[in-house]
Amino acid sequence: MPTTLSTTDTAPERDVFWERYKKEVMAVLILALLAVAGYGGYRLYSDRQANAAATMLASAKTPPDFQKVISDYPGTPSGGSAYLLLADAQRNEKKFSEANATLQTFLDKFPKHELAGTARLAIAGNLEAMGKKDDALTAYERLVSGDPHGFTAPIALYSQIHLFKEKKQIEDARRVCETIKSQYPQSRLVADAEYQLRLLKVDSLPVPPPAPPPTIAAPPAVS
Numbered sequence: 001m002p003t004t005l006s007t008t009d010t011a012p013e014r015d016v017f018w019e020r021y022k023k024e025v026m027a028v029l030i031l032a033l034l035a036v037a038g039y040g041g042y043r044l045y046s047d048r049q050a051n052a053a054a055t056m057l058a059s060a061k062t063p064p065d066f067q068k069v070i071s072d073y074p075g076t077p078s079g080g081s082a083y084l085l086l087a088d089a090q091r092n093e094k095k096f097s098e099a100n101a102t103l104q105t106f107l108d109k110f111p112k113h114e115l116a117g118t119a120r121l122a123i124a125g126n127l128e129a130m131g132k133k134d135d136a137l138t139a140y141e142r143l144v145s146g147d148p149h150g151f152t153a154p155i156a157l158y159s160q161i162h163l164f165k166e167k168k169q170i171e172d173a174r175r176v177c178e179t180i181k182s183q184y185p186q187s188r189l190v191a192d193a194e195y196q197l198r199l200l201k202v203d204s205l206p207v208p209p210p211a212p213p214p215t216i217a218a219p220p221a222v223s
Contacts, residue, residue, distance in 0.1 A: 053078035063089045080110045087122060096126040117143065117152035124156065128163075137163045154184040161196050174200050 053073035060066050066086035073079045083106035090099035103119045103126075110116065124139035140163075143156040157180050164173035177200070180193040 049073060050076050050078065057082055057085075060085070074109075080106065080113055080115075083109075084115060084119065084122075087119075091122070091126060091129075096130045100126050117147055117150040120146075121152045121156055121159075124159065128159075133163055133166065148183075154180055154187040154189050157184075158189045158192065161193075165200075170200055 050073075053069060053076040056072065057066075057069050057078040060069055060082065063086055066082040066089065069082035070079050070086070083102055087099040087102040087106070090096075090102060100123050103123050106113070106119050107116055113119075120139065120143045124136045124143065127139055128136035137160060140156040140160050143150075144153050147153060157176050160176050161173050164170070164176065174197065177193040177197045180187065181190055184190065
């Protein structure tokens with residue numbers, strides 16, 4: 001019959017293992033405790049930084065205020081939001097080049113930020129405001145191709161329509177409208193795209209020749 005080992009039978013083996021490896025085991029435990037303590041300290045520091053940054057951002061009103069949040073808390077979520085608010089303030093002051101520089105810095109530092117698409121959309125809008133229509137059109141197209149499922153994609157598509165119309169590229173404008181309808185059926189811009197399609201159909205109709213002037217009746221003969 002197989003012999004069943006009791007707890008007391010294995011106790012010497014545990015004692016031998018502990019005596020042989022206790023230094024290594026203790027070292028691993030100490031390292032684990034230090035790692036947990038360090039992570040907890042880091043989280044506490046990060047939380048304090050994030051809370052302080054959020055408090056400062058809540059009271060920020062002017063470009064220098066936003067810049068201070070960026071300088072004091074560069075790696076926090078509020079620091080990232082401060083870039084966007086600073087760029088918006090610069091745009092309101094018609095400083096479109098400065099706004100785009102701020103937005104590009106934001107994208108460089110926070111490429112995976114949830115508002116990265118919004119920043120790219122704002123860059124395209126600023127280019128358009130500066131009269132750089134071709135650059136703006138390219139920026140809108142890159143935004144759609146780079147993040148076709150993002151919430152800014154249908155907005156970037158719709159923003160292309162009037163640019164294509166200005167360039168007399170009616171077929172491209174019509175294609176954009178159809179893309180919005182087919183790929184973003186839940187978007188609120190579908191109704192606007194359908195309206196633009198109707199306008200484009202009217203614009204593409206041939207212009208009838210002007211009507212001839214009415215015939216002037218000859219004056220009655222004098223008897």
